[in-house]
Amino acid sequence: MSARVRSGGDVVAITAASEGKGEGQIEVELAKCECCGLTEECTPAYIARVRERYSGRWVCGLCGEAVKEEIGRAGRRISTEEALHRHMSFSRDFRSASPPSNPAEDLIAAMRHLLRRSLSSPRALRSTPASPRGEEDNDGGRRRRSLARSESCFASLPAP
Template identity: 60%
Template sequence: MLMARSEVKCYCCGLTEECRPAYVATVKERHQDRWIYGFCVEAIKDENSRSSRKISTEEAMKQHVSFCEDFRMSSPPAKPTEYLIAAKQLLRRTKDSQMRERLGGCRPGMVTWGA
Protein backbone atom coordinates (compact mmCIF):
# COMPACT_ATOMS: atom_id res chain seq x y z
CA MET A 1 0.00 0.00 0.00
CA LEU A 2 1.38 3.42 -1.01
CA MET A 3 1.37 6.17 1.57
CA ALA A 4 -0.24 9.45 0.60
CA ARG A 5 2.01 12.44 0.00
CA SER A 6 1.22 16.09 0.18
CA GLU A 7 2.91 19.05 -1.45
CA VAL A 8 4.50 21.51 0.96
CA LYS A 9 6.20 24.85 0.34
CA CYS A 10 9.35 25.99 2.18
CA TYR A 11 8.75 28.98 4.44
CA CYS A 12 12.18 30.38 3.52
CA CYS A 13 12.91 29.75 -0.15
CA GLY A 14 9.50 28.84 -1.59
CA LEU A 15 10.64 25.46 -2.95
CA THR A 16 7.82 22.91 -3.06
CA GLU A 17 8.28 19.24 -2.33
CA GLU A 18 6.06 16.17 -2.01
CA CYS A 19 6.40 14.52 1.39
CA ARG A 20 4.57 12.08 3.61
CA PRO A 21 2.31 13.76 6.18
CA ALA A 22 4.18 12.25 9.15
CA TYR A 23 7.46 13.76 7.92
CA VAL A 24 5.80 17.13 7.29
CA ALA A 25 4.42 17.10 10.84
CA THR A 26 7.86 16.29 12.29
CA VAL A 27 9.55 19.12 10.40
CA LYS A 28 6.82 21.61 11.32
CA GLU A 29 7.04 20.59 14.97
CA ARG A 30 10.76 21.46 14.99
CA HIS A 31 10.25 24.86 13.31
CA GLN A 32 7.29 26.59 14.96
CA ASP A 33 4.71 25.05 12.58
CA ARG A 34 6.67 26.09 9.47
CA TRP A 35 7.79 23.72 6.73
CA ILE A 36 11.48 24.36 6.06
CA TYR A 37 13.41 22.59 3.30
CA GLY A 38 16.52 20.68 4.42
CA PHE A 39 19.04 22.99 2.71
CA CYS A 40 17.37 25.98 4.36
CA VAL A 41 17.64 24.29 7.76
CA GLU A 42 21.38 23.94 7.15
CA ALA A 43 21.62 27.56 5.98
CA ILE A 44 19.87 28.74 9.15
CA LYS A 45 22.33 26.76 11.27
CA ASP A 46 25.16 28.36 9.27
CA GLU A 47 23.71 31.87 9.78
CA ASN A 48 23.58 31.20 13.50
CA SER A 49 27.14 29.86 13.73
CA ARG A 50 28.65 32.66 11.59
CA SER A 51 27.08 35.47 13.59
CA SER A 52 29.56 37.56 15.58
CA ARG A 53 26.99 37.81 18.38
CA LYS A 54 24.66 35.23 19.88
CA ILE A 55 21.43 35.23 17.86
CA SER A 56 18.32 33.10 18.19
CA THR A 57 17.29 30.51 15.66
CA GLU A 58 14.34 32.78 14.84
CA GLU A 59 16.71 35.68 14.01
CA ALA A 60 18.91 33.38 11.91
CA MET A 61 15.77 32.26 10.06
CA LYS A 62 14.78 35.90 9.40
CA GLN A 63 18.23 36.58 7.97
CA HIS A 64 18.01 33.52 5.73
CA VAL A 65 14.49 34.45 4.55
CA SER A 66 15.82 37.92 3.68
CA PHE A 67 18.67 36.34 1.71
CA CYS A 68 16.19 34.11 -0.17
CA GLU A 69 14.00 37.09 -1.03
CA ASP A 70 17.01 39.06 -2.30
CA PHE A 71 18.12 36.05 -4.34
CA ARG A 72 14.68 35.61 -5.94
CA MET A 73 14.65 39.29 -6.92
CA SER A 74 18.09 39.10 -8.55
CA SER A 75 18.50 38.29 -12.23
CA PRO A 76 18.93 34.63 -13.22
CA PRO A 77 22.43 33.35 -14.02
CA ALA A 78 23.52 33.50 -17.66
CA LYS A 79 24.15 29.74 -17.75
CA PRO A 80 21.75 28.17 -15.21
CA THR A 81 22.93 24.59 -15.78
CA GLU A 82 26.55 25.50 -15.07
CA TYR A 83 25.44 27.55 -12.06
CA LEU A 84 23.53 24.56 -10.62
CA ILE A 85 26.49 22.22 -11.17
CA ALA A 86 28.85 24.70 -9.47
CA ALA A 87 26.45 25.11 -6.54
CA LYS A 88 26.24 21.33 -6.06
CA GLN A 89 30.04 21.03 -6.20
CA LEU A 90 30.39 23.84 -3.64
CA LEU A 91 27.91 22.14 -1.31
CA ARG A 92 29.70 18.80 -1.68
CA ARG A 93 33.10 20.41 -0.95
CA THR A 94 31.66 22.21 2.07
CA LYS A 95 30.27 18.97 3.50
CA ASP A 96 33.51 17.11 2.67
CA SER A 97 35.64 19.77 4.36
CA GLN A 98 33.43 19.68 7.46
CA MET A 99 33.90 15.91 7.62
CA ARG A 100 37.68 16.21 7.17
CA GLU A 101 37.85 18.79 9.97
CA ARG A 102 35.99 16.41 12.28
CA LEU A 103 38.34 13.56 11.34
CA GLY A 104 41.67 15.33 11.56
CA GLY A 105 41.67 19.05 10.95
CA CYS A 106 42.45 18.92 7.22
CA ARG A 107 41.60 21.93 5.05
CA PRO A 108 40.37 21.79 1.44
CA GLY A 109 42.88 22.65 -1.29
CA MET A 110 42.67 25.42 -3.87
CA VAL A 111 39.94 24.90 -6.45
CA THR A 112 40.27 26.10 -10.03
CA TRP A 113 37.28 26.60 -12.33
CA GLY A 114 37.09 25.93 -16.04
CA ALA A 115 40.42 24.17 -16.36
Protein backbone atom coordinates in the same frame (compact mmCIF):
# COMPACT_ATOMS: atom_id res chain seq x y z
CA MET B 1 -2.97 1.04 -7.29
CA SER B 2 -5.18 4.07 -6.74
CA ALA B 3 -4.43 7.65 -5.83
CA ARG B 4 -6.48 10.40 -4.26
CA VAL B 5 -5.42 14.05 -4.38
CA ARG B 6 -6.65 16.84 -2.10
CA SER B 7 -5.40 20.39 -1.98
CA GLY B 8 -5.16 22.74 0.98
CA GLY B 9 -3.03 25.90 0.82
CA ASP B 10 0.51 25.11 -0.25
CA VAL B 11 0.20 21.43 0.76
CA VAL B 12 -1.21 18.82 -1.61
CA ALA B 13 -1.90 15.37 -0.14
CA ILE B 14 -1.54 12.27 -2.29
CA THR B 15 -2.76 8.99 -0.82
CA ALA B 16 -1.63 5.85 -2.59
CA ALA B 17 -3.17 2.50 -1.67
CA SER B 18 -2.60 -0.88 -3.20
CA GLU B 19 -5.64 -2.75 -4.50
CA GLY B 20 -7.03 -5.44 -2.28
CA LYS B 21 -6.79 -5.33 1.51
CA GLY B 22 -5.83 -1.65 1.71
CA GLU B 23 -2.38 -2.50 3.05
CA GLY B 24 0.61 -0.30 2.39
CA GLN B 25 -1.22 3.00 2.41
CA ILE B 26 1.29 5.80 2.04
CA GLU B 27 0.16 9.36 2.47
CA VAL B 28 2.46 11.87 0.83
CA GLU B 29 2.05 15.61 0.83
CA LEU B 30 3.70 18.15 -1.43
CA ALA B 31 5.03 20.93 0.77
CA LYS B 32 6.40 24.22 -0.56
CA CYS B 33 9.41 25.82 1.16
CA GLU B 34 8.63 29.29 2.50
CA CYS B 35 12.20 30.46 1.80
CA CYS B 36 13.08 29.31 -1.70
CA GLY B 37 9.78 27.95 -3.06
CA LEU B 38 11.06 24.40 -3.63
CA THR B 39 8.35 21.73 -3.46
CA GLU B 40 9.08 18.33 -1.87
CA GLU B 41 7.04 15.18 -1.32
CA CYS B 42 6.97 14.42 2.41
CA THR B 43 4.95 12.45 4.93
CA PRO B 44 2.63 14.41 7.21
CA ALA B 45 4.70 13.37 10.25
CA TYR B 46 7.88 14.81 8.71
CA ILE B 47 6.11 18.04 7.75
CA ALA B 48 4.81 18.38 11.33
CA ARG B 49 8.35 17.91 12.78
CA VAL B 50 9.82 20.52 10.42
CA ARG B 51 7.03 23.00 11.17
CA GLU B 52 7.53 22.45 14.89
CA ARG B 53 11.25 23.16 14.53
CA TYR B 54 10.76 26.34 12.46
CA SER B 55 7.82 28.04 14.25
CA GLY B 56 5.06 26.73 11.99
CA ARG B 57 6.90 27.36 8.73
CA TRP B 58 7.81 24.55 6.36
CA VAL B 59 11.44 24.81 5.25
CA CYS B 60 13.15 22.46 2.76
CA GLY B 61 16.28 20.55 3.74
CA LEU B 62 18.65 22.89 1.92
CA CYS B 63 17.24 26.00 3.58
CA GLY B 64 17.25 24.14 6.92
CA GLU B 65 21.00 23.61 6.50
CA ALA B 66 21.42 27.28 5.59
CA VAL B 67 19.60 28.25 8.81
CA LYS B 68 21.94 26.00 10.82
CA GLU B 69 24.92 27.64 9.08
CA GLU B 70 23.49 31.09 9.90
CA ILE B 71 23.29 30.13 13.58
CA GLY B 72 26.90 28.91 13.56
CA ARG B 73 28.17 31.93 11.65
CA ALA B 74 26.57 34.52 13.92
CA GLY B 75 29.01 36.16 16.33
CA ARG B 76 26.60 35.67 19.22
CA ARG B 77 23.95 33.10 20.09
CA ILE B 78 20.85 33.68 17.98
CA SER B 79 17.57 31.83 18.01
CA THR B 80 16.42 29.55 15.23
CA GLU B 81 13.64 32.06 14.54
CA GLU B 82 16.15 34.90 14.03
CA ALA B 83 18.37 32.74 11.82
CA LEU B 84 15.33 31.72 9.76
CA HIS B 85 14.31 35.38 9.42
CA ARG B 86 17.83 36.27 8.20
CA HIS B 87 17.84 33.43 5.66
CA MET B 88 14.35 34.28 4.40
CA SER B 89 15.40 37.91 4.01
CA PHE B 90 18.51 36.84 2.07
CA SER B 91 16.44 34.53 -0.18
CA ARG B 92 13.89 37.27 -0.85
CA ASP B 93 16.63 39.81 -1.70
CA PHE B 94 18.44 37.30 -3.92
CA ARG B 95 15.30 36.47 -5.90
CA SER B 96 14.37 40.13 -6.33
CA ALA B 97 17.84 41.18 -7.52
CA SER B 98 17.94 41.72 -11.25
CA PRO B 99 20.68 40.11 -13.32
CA PRO B 100 23.51 42.41 -14.45
CA SER B 101 22.80 44.38 -17.60
CA ASN B 102 26.10 43.35 -19.19
CA PRO B 103 27.61 40.24 -17.51
CA ALA B 104 30.82 40.41 -19.59
CA GLU B 105 31.61 43.95 -18.42
CA ASP B 106 30.85 43.01 -14.81
CA LEU B 107 33.22 40.03 -15.03
CA ILE B 108 35.97 42.20 -16.56
CA ALA B 109 35.54 44.83 -13.83
CA ALA B 110 35.69 42.16 -11.10
CA MET B 111 38.86 40.64 -12.59
CA ARG B 112 40.43 44.11 -12.90
CA HIS B 113 39.65 44.81 -9.24
CA LEU B 114 41.12 41.45 -8.18
CA LEU B 115 44.29 42.01 -10.22
CA ARG B 116 44.80 45.52 -8.83
CA ARG B 117 44.30 44.26 -5.29
CA SER B 118 46.82 41.45 -5.76
CA LEU B 119 49.41 43.76 -7.36
CA SER B 120 49.07 46.40 -4.65
CA SER B 121 49.63 43.91 -1.82
CA PRO B 122 53.13 43.87 -0.30
CA ARG B 123 55.54 41.27 -1.65
CA ALA B 124 56.06 39.67 1.77
CA LEU B 125 52.37 38.82 2.08
CA ARG B 126 52.30 36.82 -1.12
CA SER B 127 52.95 33.14 -0.86
CA THR B 128 56.45 32.11 -1.84
CA PRO B 129 57.73 28.59 -2.16
CA ALA B 130 60.05 27.68 0.68
CA SER B 131 61.72 24.57 1.95
CA PRO B 132 60.25 23.15 5.14
CA ARG B 133 63.77 23.10 6.54
CA GLY B 134 65.33 26.46 7.13
CA GLU B 135 68.84 27.64 7.79
CA GLU B 136 69.90 29.00 11.15
CA ASP B 137 70.50 32.72 11.35
CA ASN B 138 73.00 34.52 13.58
CA ASP B 139 70.62 34.53 16.59
CA GLY B 140 70.21 30.74 16.53
CA GLY B 141 66.66 30.97 15.16
CA ARG B 142 65.37 29.39 11.97
CA ARG B 143 65.34 31.37 8.76
CA ARG B 144 63.40 30.39 5.68
CA ARG B 145 65.43 29.57 2.62
CA SER B 146 63.90 30.41 -0.73
CA LEU B 147 64.18 28.10 -3.69
CA ALA B 148 66.51 29.19 -6.46
CA ARG B 149 66.33 27.88 -10.00
CA SER B 150 69.67 26.57 -11.19
CA GLU B 151 68.77 26.18 -14.84
CA SER B 152 65.95 26.63 -17.27
CA CYS B 153 62.81 24.60 -16.75
CA PHE B 154 62.64 23.98 -20.51
CA ALA B 155 64.48 20.99 -21.85
CA SER B 156 67.29 21.85 -24.20
CA LEU B 157 66.85 20.59 -27.72
CA PRO B 158 69.86 19.66 -29.84
CA ALA B 159 70.30 21.67 -33.02
CA PRO B 160 69.47 19.72 -36.20
